[in-house]
């Protein structure tokens with residue numbers, strides 16, 4: 001009789017494979033962190049012994065969601081400055097607060113809070129861009145999540161590094177130390193084309209090419225950015241980066257809201273990984289990325305939340321719903337951004353953006369066991385006619401009961417297994433009191 005580590009039985013298995021296979025009353029077997037078998041239980045009962053058996057009756061079993069773009073330590077600024085213009089938000093609140101409070105110690109509090117929130121809302125992998133990413137790598141590897149981490153670089157001092165040169169040296173050390181880790185990948189990062197000089201862009205691109213690493217960047221987020229490049233460089237932000245040799249399939253391009261038709265063609269042809277962040281774009285009134293056009297062009301698109309200072313949460317279920325509604329509303333066409341396309345975006349799409357689609361993003365034999373189990377018994381989940389519709393339009397992150405990464409259970413029946421949440425809550429509140437006192441000066 002074959003032995004497995006985990007057996008998930010009797011669930012509706014939404015594989016998100018290329019055939020959109022859904023198995024009713026399915027069984028999924030895991031050993032050594034890998035998915036070994038998936039099959040419909042009825043008329044196919046197989047003999048096995050499992051160290052852990054999970055009854056997934058009245059539950060969905062689906063791939064862990066993948067957040068293609070965020071800044072996890074920013075959870076400490078959740079709800080700190082809302083409903084104001086982008087420039088005021090950034091220059092009067094976020095940047096000064098980061099200089100004062102984004103210390104190594106505080107960043108770890110924010111990152112752990114984000115990890116707790118992501119695990120509890122079904123995200124098992126994320127791509128981060130912030131500061132002190134070596135410390136974040138240590139924390140996340142202990143918690144057991146999967147991540148692509150990148151140290152934010154720009155022309156001015158960061159809370160971590162006094163100069164861009166210091167930042168580059170830190171990023172190299174970060175890459176060399178962590179990139180062989182089984183669950184942590186390291187990317188290089190340029191904050192944005194308007195905060196990084198040409199010299200810095202060229203140097204970091206050269207470095208990421210030498211290291212065969214991904215390059216993470218914000219691009220074409222606002223109308224201001226688009227107009228700035230038209231005025232100063234006589235080209236779009238995407239064309240500007242293309243001239244510098246940055247537009248290729250190793251690029252993770254967050255936003256891509258203000259792009260021309262020829263930019264769309266270029267992004268699709270070069271297989272750039274696009275991280276779509278609809279809630280952040282709506283909240284900061286940046287605009288709607290042309291997702292239907294990008295989908296038509298067969299572009300590589302994943303879904304992200306961006307940092308919670310501009311969202312204000314890490315719930316990818318909410319983000320899926322927003323994405324589906326935004327593009328229908330924006331294009332006056334209810335047939336675009338279908339539930340199936342949006343689920344693919346939050347799973348296999350984001351996995352492709354992060355070059356992890358050979359390991360995660362779908363439930364298939366041989367892939368890593370990054371799995372979530374979602375409750376279907378609540379009133380808002382009844383009745384169930386179409387699984388994809390239910391996931392995108394009805395369910396939320398709080399319906400996720402169990403989250404698993406590489407066969408390790410990080411949450412079971414909504415209880416976090418690798419984070420002491422009671423202790424974390426106290427640390428978060430203590431820090432929030434200090435930030436509140438600072439805010440009272442405004």
Ligand SMILES: [Zn+2]
Pocket residue numbers: 069070071218254306307
């Ligand atoms: Zn961002």
